[in-house]
Amino acid sequence: MTTQNHIIRMDDIRKTYDTGKVKVDALKGIHLEIEKGEMIAIVGPSGSGKSTLMNLIGCLDTPTSGTYEIGGQAVSGVTRDELAEIRNRRVGFVFQAFNLLPHITALENVELPMLFGGIKPAERHKRASELLERVGLGDRLDHKPTELSGGQMQRVAIARALAMEPDIVLADEPTGNLDSSAGGDIMSIFTDLWQQGRTIVIITHDPALSRRASRVVEIHDGRITSDQATNAAA
Amino acid sequence: MNTDLHVILNLFATSSRLQKKRAYLTIAAIAWGTVAILLLLAFGEGLKRQLDKNRRSTGENLAVMWPSETTKPWKGLPPGRPIRLRIDDVDFVRERMPELKAIHGEVQAGRVALTYGRKTVNGRIIGVNYVYGEDRKHYPLAGGRFLSVEDEVQRRRVIFLGDEMAKDIFGDEPPVGKTLLLNNAPYTVIGVMQKKTQMGMYGGPDANHAVIPITTFRAQFGRDQLNVMVVETERAQQMKQALARVNQLLGARYGYDPTDDRALSTWDMTKSANVTANIAVGIQLFLGIVGALTLLIGGVGVANIMYAVVKERTREIGVKMALGAKQRWIIAPFVLEALVYTFIGGALGIIIATILVSLTSFVPIESNKVLSFLGRPTLSPQIGVATSAILGLIGLAAGYFPARRAARIDPASTLRYE
Secondary structure (H helix, E strand, C coil), X not given: CCCCCEEEEEEEEEEEEECCCCXXXXXXXXXXXXXXXXXXXXXXXXXXXXXXXXXXXXCCCCCCEEEEEECCEECCCCCHHHHHHHHHHHEEEECCCCCCCCCCCHHHHHHHHHHHCXXXXXXXXXXXXXXXXXXXXXXXXXXXXXXXXXHHHHHHHHHHHHCCCCCEEEEEXXXXXXXXXXXXXXXXXXXXXXXXXXXXXEECCCHHHHHCCCEEEEEECCEEEEEEECCCCC | CHHHHHHHHHHHXXXXXXXXXXXXXXXXXXXXXXXXXXXXXXXXXXXXXXXXXXXXXXXXXXXEEEECECCCCECCECCCXXXXXXXXXXXXXXXXXXXXXXXXXXXXXXXXXXXXXXXXXXXXXXXXXXXXXXXXXXXXXXXXXXXXXXXXXXXXXXXXXXXXXXHHHXXXXXXXXXXXXXXXXXXXXXXXXXXXXXXXXXXXXXXXEEEEEHHHHHHHHCCCECCEEEEECCCHHHHHHHHHHHHHHHHHHXXXXXXXXXXXXXXXXXXXXXXXHHHHHHHHHHHHHHHHHHHHHHHHHHHHHHHHHHHHCHHHHHHHHHCCCCHXXXXXXXXXXXXXXXXXXXXXXXXXXXXXXXXXXXXXXXXXXXXXXXXXXXXXXXXXXXXXXXXXXXXXXXXXXXXXXXXXXXXXXXXXXX
């Protein structure tokens, strides 16, 4: 087995939150490997540790113990700035609450990761326009998030997640704030992206969304309890 | 780094702005602090300059020597012998000490009757060498002059009046060219001294005496003994050595121990000049600190606003971090923002303070004893530099500490829920 096909490799990952009085073991030994081109749904009840897992996969946080590699790069003993750089290049985030900056335009929102990635202004502008066009917002470039619908905001967020050509797109309940029709559109976009060969990790408890994944990982009480391929065709 | 600057400026330009009211209040607080520090410093500077001017109005780098008594035995002679100086001692020392800027002698007579018309005033008359005018800052009002070499050599009966004495004798009449009687001998008034505020004096204030050539004095009063000998050096640091040399020369001439510094009692004004300068610096420092504290309160206001802004923008900061913003890219735009508020406020404060200070130039101070001692508030380039430096530091601190809190935000905890 080579690491080359593995975008994500987690080995015996533990995460303990020390609140002073009590120690909470949020993750109790996670083994998880994700291959390039997979579309994984991570499901589990609230309090199961799936948010913690998402933070670790997204390099928003570092594990207490265990080894984690993303795209062959070990994520341990790195500074906050190095972690920021890993996030910038390797992870594209899509959040439930969209988390677009409200006072700048859709185009500027999509450009933001490229600004951090050191991409030249002309190139940023070109790529951001293309991405927004691809998610069907070619006519909304100069709209501010407040002027967009929820579904449109989430599409801007997807365009932003793709801006730096990341190793994985990490989506946290991406349809949670949307009505079923807008949610369906977003799910279709994810499916399209997957079919184009992107690696997608979705944290969700929406069965409709997890049904579309190629693989479903269930997590309970800080441990993976089930890891199954589905019959969704790639 | 170039990319850093690009990112920081870009983030600064696109980060959300303060509410207008908040921004105005912040800027006003800084402006107020700036006005306070500038006015206080300007007041201190005015006081310093006035103290300096008043001090120098007696003369600069002067030492005054009075003939006195020896306190040390010398070559078999006991201490306690009186030493008397004569008018020709001035020439004696001058010839042997070309390094001195000037030296002059003074002969005094108190309560001399000065009569003009039907009015007689009793006053102090001093016979001096012509260099006295320059040494002791006896500058003539327009239309008059001080004693000249010719006056001294030819023993002319000319008199230069202190401004108050001139007023006592002549009232509102212009004195120059008039003839008055000095103990019944006629003298021509050649000049009246410009008004000055004098800090250091010996004998009495310059404004209340009249000056005649030392040669004329000797001829009229028949006195040869000097009351005072005054030496002037180019620089204050030369005074100590110059005084030692004077004592060496006169000690040899009159037979006293040159190290006996009581044979001629000496007032070295360069020493008191230092004291005055130190007091002025002390006052200015104190005023500066008070001003800086006022400005600091403005700075606390900016910091407070910036803390509130960090709190408001927590999610915005978290998003930027998730997208890969480095810590310095979070910190720098905040610091820049605080600096912008500080500098706008500072610039406003400088403008207001400059206007206020220039308005004080319309207040007449010459006629008022207190104001003429305090001087006029003055802004100097140094004050500008000091205030700008303090403003810059306060702006940096007011931005940096809130920004550091922003950079410590944990993105994971800010992003998940509404």
